[in-house]
Amino acid sequence: LARSLDLKGYILNRGNAGVRLVLQGDTNQIDKFIEKVEIKKPEISYIESINMRDIKNAALYNDLEIKSSEQGRGVSLTLPPDIAICDDCISDMKNSSLKKYYKYPFIACAVCGPRFTTVKDLPYDRERTTMIKFPFCKEADPVSCIEEYTDSNNRRFHAQTFACSVCGPKYTLYNKSKEIIVKNDIDKILEETSKQILDGKIVAIKGIGGVHLVCLAEYDDILIKLRERKGKRKNKPFALMIPKIDTIQHEFYISNKEKELLTSFRRPIVLLERRDNAIDSKISQQVAPGLNNVGIMLAYSGIHYLLFDKLGNIPLVYTSGNRSSIPMSLDNEEIFTQLNDLADIYLLHNRPIHQRADDSVLRIHDTKVKLIRRSRGYVPEYISLPFKVKIPAALAVGPELTVTGAVLRRNRIFPTQHIGNVTHLETYNFLNNAIFHMKRLLQINDEEIQFITCDAHPAFITTKYARELSEKFNIPLLPIQHHYAHALGLMAENKIKLDEEMIAITTDGVGYAEGNKINSIWGGEILRCSYVNYEKLNSLEPQPMIGGDRCTKYPARMLASILLKKLGVEEARTVFQQLKIQKDLEYGNDELNAIISLWEEANGNFPNKNIPFTSSTGRIFDTVSYLLGACKMKTYRGEPAMKLEALASRGNPENVPLEIEKRYLRDTSGLILDIIDLLNDNRIKREDIASKVQLEIAKEFAKAAIFEARFKSIPYIGLTGGVAYNYSFSTAIRNEVKEAGLTFLEHDKIPPGDAGISIGQLIGGIFKYNQEG
Template identity: 40%
Template sequence: MMAKKILTQGIVQGVGFRPYIYRLAKDLNLNGYVRNLGNVVEIILEGENIDLFIERLPKELPPIAKIDSIKTEDIAVEGFDDFTIIESSDEFSGVSVIPPDIAICDSCLNEIRNPKDRRYKYPFNACTDCGPRFTVIDSVPYDRVRTSMDEFPLCNSCLKEYSEPLNRRYHGEAICCRDCGPQMKIYKGSEEIDSDNPIKIAADKLKEGKIISIKGIGGTHLAADAYNDKAIKELRKRLNRPNQAFAVMSKDLSCVENYARLTDNEIATITSNKRPIVVLKKNNNYNFPESLAPGLHNIGVMLPYSPMHYLLFDEGDIDTYIMTSANTPGEPMMITNTEILNLDGISDYSLIHNRRILNRCDDSVIRFRNDALSFIRRSRGYTPEPYKINYEVNDLNVLALGPELDVTFAIAKDNMCYPSQHIGNTNKLKTLNFMKEAIENMERITKINDFDAIACDLHPHFFTTKLAHEFGDEFECDVIGVQHHHAHSVALANDYCLDEMIVIAADGVGYGS
């Protein structure tokens, strides 16, 4: 009889990976166990079909899971008489990969629309195939006790689902129901409106032309009726945003096709479980007020991605809402109930909930150029999933802080880059503090907290440059200034895997070399 230890690394936590391993091992009559081992999943197998297990392992993964590496090792036979899922351990010190937040799956969506289901109209429905991940996690291993869901102990019904390896909610850390999970409330100013259905009230008020702040998965939106010219102009006035286009959320793809042109790739992206905003060309049937996206031939569009979004459409009769980030210009999106309820003068009502957002995460924004995907903002749905660096970095741990405007940061280790969510303009104190918090969060999540070098913009007056030198002193490592236009050029070289390029980088800022 054979016995092997298998270590898998990648997006293998919080995605139904362990129950998948359990089902596969049972199907092949293998004994042993599986567990989260810090930042990898450890599988111990005994039996005759281990080679077949290894062959099938990467081919039948759950929807969100992704394997970056598989390491196998022959071990001594211990004589297990069953295959089990055992408790997590944090003794391993590899690099963690936490999945991004994922749009609600069809199974969970059907439940919230089924009057006979116990999760009917419940706005926080989730399972191992969908729901929040990055925005609710505090540290690894990814278990409920290390997330903001720890504040909501499971009821007996949810606990039963959570404990059954063959259930799609087995160790789904974000699962809950109306009896044990977060709840939504609606406020007018600081006064709560008593209601069994606050989402219905929100839908009604939007129909009346009101502006509503809506706390979601990774932040807060300001919502308004996208067909109401008066409401749009009022929102512009309150935000002091006279011309910049507003993104919209439509209830389904057929609705989007009424006013925008979509290619096959754009359809695949806007309907994917990442659900970004996609910049689309308006078509001849476009019938929104000019004030929505003034003077433009295109518009940013997304589809619903949380249960609450779907319920908002189900409870009303408007098929498209403005959904723009709730923040003052240049500052981070609001995530606490105190901040949201103090949005006096901007929103008329606030639809909030009592689950803490641990990692703020804006909507991602994508456009297609020559039918090729291009990120304008890489955030929800994609962060913190890493990508491969296509050149050697000499096994250094590097923290790169970026310039000053529209900033993201990144952490590099073992030729993998872990980009942050969208941070914003760090010439604002609140945004700079948000960046510091986000770096600390990313360090905890990836367990990369010792750096060999800090990279920053060459400009000496950027706050990110000053922050880089603070980190350089803290970690006693080199601070490397990178010329702004050169950084853009090198990024292209990595994207296109080219050894030689001629680049014209035309940018409005950049300290000369």
């Protein structure tokens, strides 16, 4: 752009201090440059602000020069996320006259290809990426890579991660015994790999940020085989990859917003709702058992497109290549070891991956993005805070499940990629590595880190990790209550000012209660929040969880707990027999009798270590899901509530006589009894009950929040927490709030679930540190 306007000067990469561009020339041309840079900026870029100043410079420039990078220090990163292959590179890859790029799966240019996953350090130059292993070729057909890199008119000019078939990384196909099937022949590799997939085999394919397990999506037996091999993956949904949107358009509803994200440079997995009347489906029900939506992503790298050229226009299962709860292996030898009894063949490359990055996952609520997993295509982008921060740096370690860490740099927060459940040593190490890699990229010195922040739950592994970091750096440890962290992230994302407040509806599965109350769990609270503190105003009725976490795996236990509290032992026994809940307990009648004994032995002394109390919305949705037959046992996180939402999507709430005047917010026990009564009426459909229950609970939350907002003259009501992913629940609250003339706040950039907690922890830590400091 500068050259087209005949501007002179220089540009240089200054590490995480950004880029310095010095321009010299006609004033009108410089003004045109500023005007056009906003219009013609690359798709992957965004502009926060433009500030101009005249500089005194005696030098006269004769050209526009790219100078060598320097080690600058600043508050940001000039490193983009990993970017999906661009149309120009796809065209080059399919052009047989471009011999060096023809069918070359690692093709890239200045606007596409791997970034975050390959960079070891900044400034962002090839020698600080894993591509240093592959020096540019000096001879190739039609032109060498070093010539393209140095040609200012070439779109690979100063592109750091491209290469060609002469000088770049290569794929090799192996069998389970690590013996080479095909090497150095991409045609034969593609032919054999596609043949194996079409024969029903499961293939491990190494990509940009890790490895996938890939197979056909159409046949039940193949999907069941994959589930059996993955062990704990009994019902958890698999993501699908498609070559183009036309592949699945007849089977799914696809909004303009969903299409925009599917085709974006980020290429996330987008949850799409299935059509009820789809015919000739190429997608087995085993892909997402019991759910009404399926995660879909478009091909995003060269190898994907080359395989689909062989396989045709069909969907493929593309799921993370790892054992449950263990991060993906990156080294080829480790991939063989981890996937030894999962994959039939292995398509692996020799380009090192410096940082693993799972595929990002999201769903759309009308036009708002609800990030579920924020990883490839998003990291290392930052969240900008709507206020000034004097603290140079701080670290957050997240909660314990679906974790991300985060690094504070002044008024910017840099979340790590998706880490997972920090319940294994491998995941713990991954979290530590990801946080300190981000710290290194930001060039943060140890002495700049002012505090460590974590969840308030004392038993979380991440809390122990935070204590170790606090001791290591000799700085304060600042725990932040789980649901307050959710709310703080929502406030900052919506640019709430320092002197403003929000009424937060926080709904999820579990969070350590206010004031370190032992054996008390939150998950359905209405909070009054400022950036400095919060106050609990209301909540769902606290319910017992006899046996603690076993109630989350077996919703029948949660139901038994609620009925014993509401009805007493004798009357509850009658209902147990009516519902036959013992058949849905792991140890049948023996377990049911043990539940009753624990209740009787407590003798009203609640909560205690065997019977914690919870106000969790997730546990109520689990119980309703169980009662309506949607889910008898949880095999993955959120399963009962997700299957309840799927059941409700087919229902009509108008068909069910369940009135909001019942005040179900404070009487969820009464709600459960009313549902049991409704199940005795054969005229009422279970999907209608599911739809009605979601709607009524949402309205109760909204009514209570609206009352508090009006009474306290607070104009904002926000919804956060994992239950905010439920579209009907979220929409019902939003509609009630807007009809009341108040402003509804929801997530669009920060995950509503626990993946967003680390951001809120840092925000809470800032103000806690300022108060205590």
